[in-house]
Structures are given as structure tokens and as C-alpha cells.
Amino acid sequence: MSYILSFFNFIQGLGATVMMPIIICIFGIILGTEKGKSLRAGLTVGVGFIGLNLVIGALGSNLGPAVQQMVTRFGLHLSVIDVGWPAAAAIAFASTVGMVIIPVCLLVNIVMLLTNTTQTIDVDIWDYWHFAFTGALVAIVTGSQTLGLVAAVLNMVIIMVIGDYTAPGVEKTLGLPGVSLPHGFSGAYAPIAIVINKIIDLIPGVNKIDINMDKIQEKFGVFGEPIIVGSVLGIIIGAVAGYDISKILQLGITMGAVLVLIPRMASLLMEGLLPISDAASEFINKHFSNRGKMYIGLDSAVGVGHPLTLSVSLILVPLTLLIAVILPGNKVLPFADLAVIPWMFVLITPVVKGNGFRALINGVVVLAFGLLIATNLSPLITTAAINAKYALPSNATQISSICDGANPLTWAIVRLNDLGTIGMVIIAVVAIGLALMNRRRILKEAAELKLAQ
Amino acid sequence: MKRILLACGSGVCTSTAARVKVEKILDANGYKGQYKVDQCKIAEVASKSGDFDFVIATTMKPDGVKCPFLNGICFLTGVGVDKVTKEILELMK
Numbered sequence: 001m002s003y004i005l006s007f008f009n010f011i012q013g014l015g016a017t018v019m020m021p022i023i024i025c026i027f028g029i030i031l032g033t034e035k036g037k038s039l040r041a042g043l044t045v046g047v048g049f050i051g052l053n054l055v056i057g058a059l060g061s062n063l064g065p066a067v068q069q070m071v072t073r074f075g076l077h078l079s080v081i082d083v084g085w086p087a088a089a090a091i092a093f094a095s096t097v098g099m100v101i102i103p104v105c106l107l108v109n110i111v112m113l114l115t116n117t118t119q120t121i122d123v124d125i126w127d128y129w130h131f132a133f134t135g136a137l138v139a140i141v142t143g144s145q146t147l148g149l150v151a152a153v154l155n156m157v158i159i160m161v162i163g164d165y166t167a168p169g170v171e172k173t174l175g176l177p178g179v180s181l182p183h184g185f186s187g188a189y190a191p192i193a194i195v196i197n198k199i200i201d202l203i204p205g206v207n208k209i210d211i212n213m214d215k216i217q218e219k220f221g222v223f224g225e226p227i228i229v230g231s232v233l234g235i236i237i238g239a240v241a242g243y244d245i246s247k248i249l250q251l252g253i254t255m256g257a258v259l260v261l262i263p264r265m266a267s268l269l270m271e272g273l274l275p276i277s278d279a280a281s282e283f284i285n286k287h288f289s290n291r292g293k294m295y296i297g298l299d300s301a302v303g304v305g306h307p308l309t310l311s312v313s314l315i316l317v318p319l320t321l322l323i324a325v326i327l328p329g330n331k332v333l334p335f336a337d338l339a340v341i342p343w344m345f346v347l348i349t350p351v352v353k354g355n356g357f358r359a360l361i362n363g364v365v366v367l368a369f370g371l372l373i374a375t376n377l378s379p380l381i382t383t384a385a386i387n388a389k390y391a392l393p394s395n396a397t398q399i400s401s402i403c404d405g406a407n408p409l410t411w412a413i414v415r416l417n418d419l420g421t422i423g424m425v426i427i428a429v430v431a432i433g434l435a436l437m438n439r440r441r442i443l444k445e446a447a448e449l450k451l452a453q
Numbered sequence: 454m455k456r457i458l459l460a461c462g463s464g465v466c467t468s469t470a471a472r473v474k475v476e477k478i479l480d481a482n483g484y485k486g487q488y489k490v491d492q493c494k495i496a497e498v499a500s501k502s503g504d505f506d507f508v509i510a511t512t513m514k515p516d517g518v519k520c521p522f523l524n525g526i527c528f529l530t531g532v533g534v535d536k537v538t539k540e541i542l543e544l545m546k
Contacts (some may be wrong), residue, residue, distance in 0.1 A: 086465065123529070126466055175513065179530065217499070217516060224496025263465045267492065270469040277470070285531065296530045301462030305495045305512030314496070339494070342462060 005145050009096060015389040016094030017053070021046040023099055024272055031279035038275065045272030049090060051265035053390065056087050059258045059336070063234075064397045066251055067333060069241035076240070077331050078324060080378045084336025085185075085403040086266035087390075089129040091381070093269075094388035097135035097148045101128050104149065106280055108156050110287075116442050117435040118160045120167075120180045122297030123281035126273055130184020131156045133404050137380045137414045140387075147424060151413050154424075154431040155184065158409065160297075161434040162187040162347075164442075167295050169350030174303045180295035181303060186346040188409035193351040193362050200358055211356035213311035220314035226339055229317065230259030233335065255335075262336055293445065303346040312359045313342040320367050330371040332378065337402035341367075370406030377405050377414065455488045455545055458501060459525070460510040464494040467511040471528040475509060478538055484545055507544045509537075 011019050021042035028038025063081055070076050092098045105128045112118040131152040139148025163182030171177050181187065201207050222228050234255030238248035303309065320334050320341065344366060345359060352358035378400035385392060385399055392399065404410045416423035459475065461468035472490055479488055493501055495510060499517035502508055507521040511529060514522050523540055527533040 176526065178532070179526070221496070221500065224494065225500070226494070263463055263494075266463075266465045267469045270466050271473065274470060274473055281531075296532075298526075298529050299462070299467050301467045302512050302526055302529065304462030305510065305515055307513075307516065310496055310515060339463065342496075 002146075004100075005096065011099070016090065017046050017049045019099070020049055020093065020272075024276060027102065027276050028279070031276060031283070033275045033279055041272045041275045043272075045269055048265055048267075048269030048272060049094070051268060052086055052090050052262070055258055055261045055265055056083055056390065058254060059083060059262075060392060060397055060399075062251055062254045062258075063237065063335070066237050066241040066243065067397075069243075070237060073242055074240065076325065078333035080331045080333065080375060080398045080400045082332055082335045082337050082374070082401055082405075083399045084262055084401055085340050086262050086269070087336070087385075087399075088133060088381070088401040088404060089126075089266070090269065091385050091388045091390060092129040092133035092136055094390075095132060095136035095139070095148075095384060096145045097139055097152055098129065098132035100149065101132040101135070101152060102276065102280070104153065105131060105156055106284065108153055109160070109284065112157070112160055112435065115435075115439065116446075117157075117439045118164055119293060119442055120160055120163050120182050120295045120297040121281075121284050122160065122163075122182050123277070123284065124183070124297055124299045125277035125280055126270060127183055127299055128156075130404055130407075130410075131159075133384075134184075134410045134413050136384045136387075137377065137410070138417050140380050140383050141414060141417045147417070150424065151417065151427065154427050155409065155413055156182075157431040157435055159184050159187045161438045162190050163297055164295065164438055166190050166347050166350065170303065170347070173350035173354060174306055174346075176298075176302060178295060179302065180297050181300040181346060182297040183300035183343070183346070184409075185340075185403045185407055186300035186303075186343050188407050189344050189362075189366055190347040190351060192366060192408065193348040196362050196365060197352055197358060200361065209357045211360065213308055213356040213359075216311035216315060217307065220311070220317075223314045223317040223338075224310070226259035226263070227256045229338060231256030233321075237333075259336065259339070263339075293449065300343055300346040303349070304342040306346070306349050308354050308356060308359055309342050309345040309349050312345055312356065312363055315360065316341050316363045316367060319364065320371075323364070323368050324371055327368055327371055329375065331375045331398075332371050332400050332402075332405075334371070334402060337406075340403040343403060366408070367402075367406075369408065370402060373408060373411045374400040374402060374405040377411060380414065381405055455484075455507075456505045457488055457490045458498065458505040458508045458520075459490055459492045460495045460498045460508060461492075461512055462495060464492045464497070467529055468492045471509060471511050471525040474528045474534075475525070475541065478541065479545065482542055482545075488545070507541075509541070 025042035135152030138151035235252035
């Protein structure tokens with residue numbers, strides 16, 4: 001194991017922009033994609049990395065100084081910049097754990113299918129980055145890449161079980177039959193929503209409240225447009241930082257540009273991963289398609305379009321900024337990941353059965369705690385970014401993200417490792433316990449299915 | 454020239470996957486160079502859709518879409534691609 005990891009350490013030393021193209025190209029050839037296509041896929045990923053690096057550089061070097069001025073002028077302690085999930089994904093894939101995450105997760109999925117501990121064929125290769133992200137942070141805390149990898153695997157096991165358990169709700173509320181959403185970010189909020197929902201059920205009066213969100217989408221629609229959100233936020237931050245009018249406008253346009261360009265760059269990364277993801281899902285589909293009731297695991301983006309999810313997320317964009325300013329202990333300035341709030345709700349929406357009031361309460365709670373978690377994890381995320389040879393603007397700047405920097409499951413796994421071996425044992429017991437519970441349910445369901453036939 | 458809007462949650466991941474597959478289908482059916490594809494977030498579809506001939510989204514249909522809307526989740530699962538392919542080719546005529 002250590003030889004393999006030190007070999008990967010060497011390749012990693014080349015930096016993500018060189019390393020990822022090589023790795024993707026090799027994976028592609030192994031999985032039977034043509035050589036030319038594999039090479040092009042690898043290079044596309046490299047282009048995505050360089051592009052993201054440039055844009056994050058522009059974000060940091062423009063927003064960083066403004067944020068610091070804001071801190072000195074008003075004592076607003078929002079010194080940690082939210083660089084967004086595309087950067088978090090790039091950092092995760094560029095980590096040592098991230099390099100082996102695709103074959104490892106495929107293997108975990110196959111083992112879980114063979115042992116009947118999951119019903120999901122997870123073809124969403126891209127979102128393996130969530131597990132790699134947890135793994136990379138654990139590797140930093142423990143100083144061991146092997147433990148990082150173990151944490152990533154356990155994280156995946158937990159998320160796969162949550163994916164199976166929420167699948168009937170996904171089918172009913174989101175109208176996606178045969179689909180489960182084993183998504184490292186969305187999945188983490190399902191258990192929390194179940195608890196909050198139960199608590200609300202117990203409070204007389206409050207348990208009857210519902211808010212109609214129908215008209216929200218029209219009125220708040222503008223909060224869903226990155227070009228507007230970025231520019232307006234840039235202008236506000238510039239003004240609070242005490243810039244003169246020309247610099248305020250420049251910051252506004254630059255921030256609008258950053259929010260528009262980040263997804264463009266990330267989509268290049270995605271495009272490069274596609275041949276790998278296609279080949280992997282074809283392989284796994286071919287070998288595991290005839291095993292009783294099966295779900296295809298997709299990116300929870302397929303559920304983001306639910307009207308309630310979109311409406312609540314739009315309201316929460318300004319609310320999150322307000323919470324960030326007034327919440328004691330928070331240091332994160334929400335920015336690039338304001339666009340990621342809908343992902344939190346993909347599995348909350350089925351749990352609260354479309355109740356607008358409950359979705360909103362859930363949102364405020366998870367975002368407030370999320371900001372504190374993102375603050376808490378920011379030194380680790382900054383270290384991970386430096387390890388990945390990311391060009392961070394100024395040494396004083398720390399970065400974080402809401403996805404997955406504010407992810408409660410990621411946080412729990414990382415912080416349990418502060419306790420040493422016992423922490424990892426606890427995580428392993430939880431993950432394996434959930435897997436066995438799931439296995440019992442799957443076998444029971446299979447037996448009932450057989451009886452019905 | 455047909456203008457096609459491809460939407461997903463972020464305008465990044467699943468819409469890229471669907472875009473690559475839709476482009477392949479269109480090229481294979483002789484439409485190469487006769488279409489232009491844009492990607493966006495599902496939240497932007499309502500305001501952008503007026504400028505496009507049709508929308509393919511890998512998530513649910515939001516309110517206020519001003520052009521034909523196709524569900525492209527099949528391009529992720531691989532189930533039911535033929536039916537949507539037929540609908541796309543119909544809209545390209």
C-alpha cells in the first residue's frame with residue numbers, strides 16, 4: 001500500500017494540471033476507451049484545472065483585499081472566502097486520495113452490490129469527489145493517506161445507504177422512478193431533515209403551518225442568476241470596503257465574471273471525465289443489472305428543479321448573507337456556493353413532503369450550522385488547496401466552501417479523527433451498522449417480491 | 454440554425470453529460486453545424502428560454518418555460534433514450 005501511495009505522491013508532485021491529464025488518460029485506456037479519445041479527455045481535464053486556477057486566482061486577488069479592508073473598517077469578521085464547489089472538487093480530485101478515488105469507489109459499489117448492502121448502481125462518477133474531499137481532509141488531520149482513503153470509503157458506504165433509504169421519497173415527491181441520489185452533499189442533509197421534521201411534528205400549532213412558495217420563483221428569480229448576484233455582491237463588498245466608485249464598479253464586474261466563469265471551467269473538468277464515467281457505468285450496468293429492484297444512482301442535480309427546492313433556495317440566498325453577517329463565530333463570506341443551496345434541499349424536500357415552512361426552517365438551521373462548520377474546516381481546506389498546488393492569492397487569505405466545507409457528515413468524519421483511532425472505529429461501526437441494516441431491508445424486500453410473484 | 458438550451462442544477466455536470474450525447478445524436482443525423490447549444494442552470498431557464506427553440510433539462514420542468522421542454526434524464530440513466538431522441542429529431546425539423 002505504501003509503495004503505491006508513494007508512487008502516487010510522485011505523480012502528485014507534478015501538480016494537478018499535469019497529474020490529472022495523465023491519470024485520466026491511463027484510466028481511459030484501461031477502461032477500453034480509444035487512445036486518442038483518452039488523451040483528449042485527459043487534456044480537457046488539464047484545461048479545466050488551469051481555467052479554474054485562473055478564475056479562483058482572479059476571485060482571490062480581487063475579493064481578498066476588499067474583504068480584508070472590510071474586516072479592518074467595520075470589524076466584520078468575514079475573512080474566509082467561499083471559493084465554491086468547483087474549486088473544492090478540483091482540490092479533492094487533486095489530493096492523493098482523490099487520485100485513486102474513482103477505482104476505489106467503483107470497487108466499493110461492486111462489493112456493496114455483491115453483499116446486498118446496497119441496491120444502487122452509482123453511475124455518478126463525478127460526485128465521488130465528495131468522498132475524496134472528506135478523505136483529503138482526514139489525511140491532513142491524521143497525517144496518513146491510508147486513513148484518508150478509509151474515511152472516504154466509509155463516507156461512501158454511509159451515503160449509499162442514505163441513497164437507498166431516500167429512493168422511495170425521491171420517486172414519489174420528485175417523480176424520478178428507478179433513481180436514487182447517493183450524493184455526498186445532498187445525502188448528508190436527509191437524516192437532519194428527518195430529525196427536524198419530527199421535532200416540528202411535536203410542537204402544537206407550529207406543526208400545522210405551511211407556506212405557499214408558488215409566487216417566490218418569479219419574485220426572487222434574480223437571485224438564481226450568477227451574473228447579477230456576483231456583480232451586485234461585488235459592488236456591495238466594494239462599497240463596504242470603502243473603495244472609490246471606479247474600483248467599486250471594477251470589483252462588481254469582476255465578481256460577476258467569476259461567478260459566470262467558474263461553472264464554465266468546471267464543465268470542462270466534467271467533459272474530460274465523461275469518457276471514464278461512461279465506460280465505468282457501462283461496465284457496472286452490464287454486470288449488475290439483473291438483481292431484483294435496482295436504483296441507478298445519479299447526481300442530485302436531477303432533483304434540483306423541484307419548484308419548492310428552487311423557491312426556498314432563492315429566498316435563502318439573501319438570508320444566508322444576513323446570517324453570515326450576524327452569526328457569532330462565523331468567518332465565512334458566502335459567495336461562489338450561494339448557487340449550491342438547492343443541492344441541500346434535494347432530499348429535504350421529499351422528507352418535509354413539500355411543506356414550504358418546514359423546508360425554510362430546515363434551510364436556516366443547516367445553513368447557520370453549515371457556516372460554523374465551514375469556518376471550522378477552513379484551515380484544513382486551505383491546507384488541502386495548498387497541497388494541491390492551488391494558487392492562493394495572498395498568504396493571509398483562507399478559503400472554504402459551503403459544498404462540502406459546510407457538510408455536517410464531512411465535518412463529523414473529519415473531527416471524529418481528532419480523537420485518534422477510536423474516532424475512525426466509531427465511523428466504521430456506524431457505516432457497517434447502516435450497511436447491515438440496509439442489507440436486512442433489501443433481503444426482506446426481495447423475499448416479499450418473490451412471494452408476490 | 455436551431456438554438457438549444459441544455460439545463461441542469463448547476464449548468465455544469467449533468468447538462469455537460471447530456472450535451473455531449475445530444476450533440477453526438479444530432480451530428481449522426483446530419484445536423485452538424487446547424488445548431489448551437491448553450492448550457493445554463495435550471496433557475497435561469499425561465500428567463501432565458503424565450504431566445505431558444507427548445508430546452509432539454511436533466512431535472513424537473515420549472516414554471517414559466519417559453520419554449521418546448523424535453524426531459525433529458527434518460528441521457529444519464531441510459532433508459533428511454535430512443536423516445537427522447539425521436540422527440541429531439543422531430544423538434545429539429
